[in-house]
Amino acid sequence: MGQVQKILTQVKGEPLKGLQFADQRWTQWRQGQIPCPTIVRTSQDNCQGYDCDVVVCGGTLGIMLAAALQRQGWQVVLLEKGILQGRDQEWNISRSELNTLTELELLTPTELQEVIFTEYNPARVQFLKGEPLWVENILNIGVSPKALLAKLKEKFLTWGGKVFEHNACTEIEVCDGGAIAKTDKLTLRTRLILDGMGHFSPIAQQARQGRKPDGICLVVGSCAKGFEHNKTGDLIYSFTPIRNQCQYFWEAFPAKDGRTTYLFTYLDAHPDRFSLEFLLDEYLKLLPEYQQTELTALDFQRFLFGFFPSYRQSPVRYPWDRIVPIGDSSGAQSPVSFGGFGSMLRHLKRLSAGLNDVLQQDCCDRRSLRQLQPYQPNLSVTWLFQKAMSVGVKQRCNPDEINDLMNAVFAVMADLGDDVLYPFLQDVVQFQGLAKTLPRVNFPTVLPLLPKLGVGALADWLRHYLSLGLYSSGYHLSKKMPPATDFQMKRWREALKYGSGNDFERETETT
Template identity: 60%
Template sequence: MSLIRCEWGLGGASDLYVKDVLNLGVSPEGLLDRLKAKFLSQGGVLREGFAIESVVVQRDGVLVNGEVKGRLLLDGMGHFSPIAQQARGGQKPEGVCLVVGTCGEGFPESNSGDLIYSFTPIVNQCQYFWEAFPAKDGRTTYLFTYVDADSDRMSLTELFGEYFRLLPEYQGVTLEDIQFKRALYGFFPCYEDSPLVMPWDRILAIGDSSGLQSPLSFGGFGAMLRHLDRLVEGICGALAADCLDQRDLALIQSYQPNLSVTWLFQKTMSVGMGQKIPPDQINWLLAEVFAAMAGLGDRVLRPFLQDVVQFGALSKTLGAATVRQPTIAIRILPQVGVGALVEWLGHFLSLGMYSLLYAVFGRMLWLGERAGRGGFVWRCRLSAWKYGSGNDYGDHG
């Protein structure tokens, strides 16, 4: 059982309990060992400690460090991939998620977790959110916040200070009670112009390098896992049809309106530098939206909690939230701005269009069975409509 809780004002609070969401832990070491064994058993060659210093795109392949050559290069080097940074031309991210946390023992015994827990008003131009999960070494707790990339933002060191200041209140313990095993910290940049389309032939960004994630999620392996089947099918199809130029590879990492539409949500959960909004507005808004989704049932709530936004569910949520609070849009407009709202409307309409296109053409799989580029293009289009509208949810929900 996991909890979503937001507190605001003098005693205002909203609790929502959900099951089977973010309830599985994965050992990175165990997963990597199994993947390595599988890769090597299939004839793969693994070069550990191999630093990429140069990549040259040639007519018949990609040459790495002047010695390794292949038909297609997959860039899975993460947010700070030098290839992705070069492709973006030094672009500044529109959003950043800062996160700090620890794993330790000494917490009260609990088998439940917190998906989102917020009990403070806006502090340091940030709304603090907490997560907590049972772990092998006791309990893992995170503090995260959504911000822009303004140079005056607080540092991770300062955020860690806030973490240790508020952790006793959050978990009901003193710092002296906890035996800390390890600490983590990081930040996840988000770009509105995502997924990243490489400007070169024979290079495809995957995972965090591509920016294929909701600005509300932390990215990483979990964000890519949802798209794994689509990526494998697209990459295999591109190799089979020899569709390896920039235009064709862009079809694999195409526009996803159900990810782009979440940018407005990120803006409603963050505060600009120098911006003044009521200190409890974000917690109040989240409480109202989650209450609206809870009233609509699991078919609306669960996909959203699992990072899958669907047109029908989103439309129902907006309607229910407006019925609960008719002035909700007016209250958030000064915070997000008219431009962001207009841009969001375009993504929302695209989400509806992708849903319609997949409903009409989703069963025409036979068009993708054609050989050559025609079949590859059609399969990519179907895949984009399916995943871009959230209709993949039944595959893994």
């Protein structure tokens, strides 16, 4: 029995079975065996009479939008394939993002504080052979998903919403004037369906037609007790050169049940890539060096693992009326990020306002709905960053080239100041910061990467970079215009704001 199996069999919750299931799926994706279900169909039938205004499929992140829409007075039904409850592992977020829940009056400040289990400062950014960079108030809040979802569910039900657990959406029929969502037990006629079923949503898989992802973030980790030092965090950290054709990055956060540590890496879905179990074995081998402790001193509470696919053509464009992808289903998060919680909170006000307009003006056609998930050049430019942090299966390169690049880039951003550094660390790329940073990065450090990136990827990146500049200029010009009242104009202004990263709000006070 290997080290992974030996340790995981001693932890409650049967994490070994979960690892084997995730690895089976990861193997299928590497081999190109990606499901392409047919869950959505269209018909010319007339959808007469509605059971509700909105059906939300998937409750882990969907409960946030479900509660926001129910709070606005719409009748919302939430379908969840299991029980609507959060996991034990905390979600790390910044205070400014979390405050969205009180701004939308989904939680009171007191209720919000009750779901915060940990709070710390500062956090470290450091790469092999580089100096540490310490920052504050970024991903320093640990929220309990279990407590958060319980409170949102309670509010949602109090406001008149309905939750049907153990009811996975199995079929959708888009009709004339409405849509029908079906489970094994229910049939619901509705005006609008929100797909919040995540990265592996069957609706998203049908829309993508079995296409392989362009990038993967592979993640393993654990929460354990027994660490001597547990008062600071790591946002991104590396202490090894390229290993197994991958650059290993680490994160660490204080947690209620000890300390959470993650090992993650960026790669493609090539058939020869290693398994999650292999990466978890690497994690256990390197964890003692990373945290300066022995494995025998740790009491593991739980393990975490998974892979997060991302596509260059994102957000995904659904070809149907009356269905909107939200959260991870939409692909509207940065390809260098592996958490959908922050992305959902970032867009929660925009989406709740936009969906309210959709329902009020009855514009549920696909053209209007696609404006709720617009092209965002500030996310698209990060594709080149992900590619720069990955290595091909058979590619030969300097083992230190990725660490050297990261050290060079972050040294420049730190020198330019917090206005450049802080948005970037929260997956918000802004044109002004990028335009200041790139010319100052040491060219000999970048030069070896150019052949690896390729002319096509560089040309594609340049297109997104120029679009980012145009969106930034357009946003500042739009601020001088009268307030928008038309649906199309509102969505255009939101696209400029979010697509240029000008929605970013920084938490300035140290807690």
